[in-house]
Amino acid sequence: MNFVEMFSGIGGIGYGLVKAGWKCIGYAELDKFAHRSYEILHDPERRMWNRYNVRYVSNRSLRKLRRKRGKIRLLAAGFPCQSFSIAGKRKGFRDRTRGTLFFEIIRWASILEPEFLLLENVEGLLNHDNGTTFEIIIGALDELGYDAEWQVLNSSTYVPQNRERIFIVASLRGASRGKIFPFGGESSNYVEVVGRIDVKGDDYIKRVYSPTGLSPCLPTMQGGGQVPKVIVEQSNVRCINPRKPDGTQTYQQDRIYSVDGVMTALSAQLSGRFNIWDGKRVRNLTPLECFRLQSYPDEWFYKLRNAGISDSQLYKMAGNGVTSEVAYQIGKRLMAV
Numbered sequence: 001m002n003f004v005e006m007f008s009g010i011g012g013i014g015y016g017l018v019k020a021g022w023k024c025i026g027y028a029e030l031d032k033f034a035h036r037s038y039e040i041l042h043d044p045e046r047r048m049w050n051r052y053n054v055r056y057v058s059n060r061s062l063r064k065l066r067r068k069r070g071k072i073r074l075l076a077a078g079f080p081c082q083s084f085s086i087a088g089k090r091k092g093f094r095d096r097t098r099g100t101l102f103f104e105i106i107r108w109a110s111i112l113e114p115e116f117l118l119l120e121n122v123e124g125l126l127n128h129d130n131g132t133t134f135e136i137i138i139g140a141l142d143e144l145g146y147d148a149e150w151q152v153l154n155s156s157t158y159v160p161q162n163r164e165r166i167f168i169v170a171s172l173r174g175a176s177r178g179k180i181f182p183f184g185g186e187s188s189n190y191v192e193v194v195g196r197i198d199v200k201g202d203d204y205i206k207r208v209y210s211p212t213g214l215s216p217c218l219p220t221m222q223g224g225g226q227v228p229k230v231i232v233e234q235s236n237v238r239c240i241n242p243r244k245p246d247g248t249q250t251y252q253q254d255r256i257y258s259v260d261g262v263m264t265a266l267s268a269q270l271s272g273r274f275n276i277w278d279g280k281r282v283r284n285l286t287p288l289e290c291f292r293l294q295s296y297p298d299e300w301f302y303k304l305r306n307a308g309i310s311d312s313q314l315y316k317m318a319g320n321g322v323t324s325e326v327a328y329q330i331g332k333r334l335m336a337v
Contacts, residue, residue, distance in 0.1 A: 001335065003074035004028075004065075004112065006054055006105060010037045010304075010317045012294060013076045013120065016327025021335050025069045028054050033313045034320070040307050041300055054104045062111040072112045074334065077105050078120040078322045106140050116334055117141070117170040120322050123152050125166055137168075146170035151181035154189070155323040161215040161293040162191050163323060167330060171337075178337040180330060191216050205229075215285070215293050221315035227284040287311050290318035295325040 001022045005014045008027040018024060024042065026049035029035040035052060043050065049065050051057050066072060080101055109117060126134050141148045148170040155163035171177040192213030208229045209216065221227050244250050285293075288301045291314070304314060 001074075002069060002072050003076055003114075004049075004072055004108075006075065006077040006108065007079050007101070008038055009034050009078065009321045010296075010300070011042050012296070012322035012324045013078055013118065013327040014042065015296070016322075016324040016329075017074070017076065017118075017331040019324070019328045020331030022074065022331055024048065025072070026050060026065060028052065028057065030054070033309065034317055037304050037307075037309060037313075037317060040303055054101065054108070057108075059107075059111055062108060066112055072114050074116045074118060075105070075109055075112060075114040076118040076327075079105060081122040081125070102137060103140070106144060109146075110144060113172070115172050115175070117146060117168070118327075118330060118334070119168040119170070120327075121166055121168075123164045123166055126152070141168075141170045145173045147173050147177075149179065149181050151184070153184050153326050155294075155326055156189070156214050157184050158325040158329070159293055159295050159323060160213070161218065161323070162189055163217045165322070165326070167326070169330065169334070180333045180337070183329065183333070190214060218290055218293060218319040220319040221290070222312045227315060230283060230285060287314035287318065290315060294318050294321050294323050296321070 002025045003014075003017060003022050004026040005011070005024060006028050008014060008029045009031075011024075011027070014024050014027065027038060027043075028051040029038055030053050032052075035050075039046060039050075042048075049069065051061075105117070105119065125137075128134065138148050148168055150166055150168040152164055152166050155161045155165070167181075169180045190213065192210035193207045205225055205228075207216070208231050211230045216228055218228070219226065241250050241255060244254075287305075288298065291301045292298070296318070301314065304317075
């Protein structure tokens with residue numbers, strides 16, 4: 001049950017497929033940090049066939065891969081979505097650097113001749129250019145000899161993240177195949193927003209989310225102000241800022257006290273103008289939490305952190321990835337057809 005993964009990132013799709021019983025024999029990822037991370041997590045001895053830029057993989061190299069590794073049953077690709085996402089300029093196939101990468105999937109598939117293709121992209125792919133883009137994609141698969149089915153799946157069925165993505169399964173024509181879709185059951189689009197902060201940027205950056213609800217869809221983030229904010233509780237604290245940054249004691253009028261702590265003696269001079277904290281603070285989602293929201297094991301985070309991968313890159317890898325549990329659910333159904 002061999003498969004090859006294009007645009008692999010750090011292996012979100014691949015990890016789900018491996019859990020379902022498939023075996024990865026090769027991968028391609030252009031981003032040097034994601035490529036290195038894939039090696040650390042899945043190919044530490046570098047025994048798999050691997051490449052960086054899918055455009056520069058020759059037909060001869062693909063034929064050689066097929067001869068040496070045997071039959072490849074599945075080609076998986078979470079192909080670049082910026083050209084179709086509402087977060088981007090939505091140039092689609094007019095984007096020469098990303099949009100046309102879909103046709104590299106067609107080229108690879110024409111040589112490797114896998115039984116199945118598993119493709120992932122943003123939900124906006126369906127209605128981009130009034131549906132013309134999606135029609136071109138399905139038409140290209142049809143011309144290559146594949147029958148396609150698809151479904152928009154929300155990661156919130158399996159993890160607390162509201163991440164809607166379209167998954168396409170294409171089966172080589174001529175063999176009797178069972179249906180993969182629909183599945184997934186009920187999923188909720190409910191994401192509890194409990195506040196806003198006054199910052200510049202997209203609307204999701206300004207929102208503050210409840211830690212008990214669903215996370216918003218993770219963007220590429222890369223740290224800083226781009227990371228979704230959650231509100232957390234603090235309790236049993238008296239003075240929250242007893243010291244100034246230089247280490248000296250905070251002036252009385254500048255001290256902040258917890259609402260559920262022990263209050264200092266009231267001062268007539270301050271006339272009741274005390275700074276009271278309501279028991280909550282706002283913080284960023286951590287890279288580890290973002291990995292968990294993509295159903296990646298904690299071990300991945302610690303391996304990459306120990307290898308010197310920065311938080312900025314960890315955030316980006318999580319936001320660019322595919323929720324592995326969704327890939328697992330599709331993978332086990334593909335095993336059964």
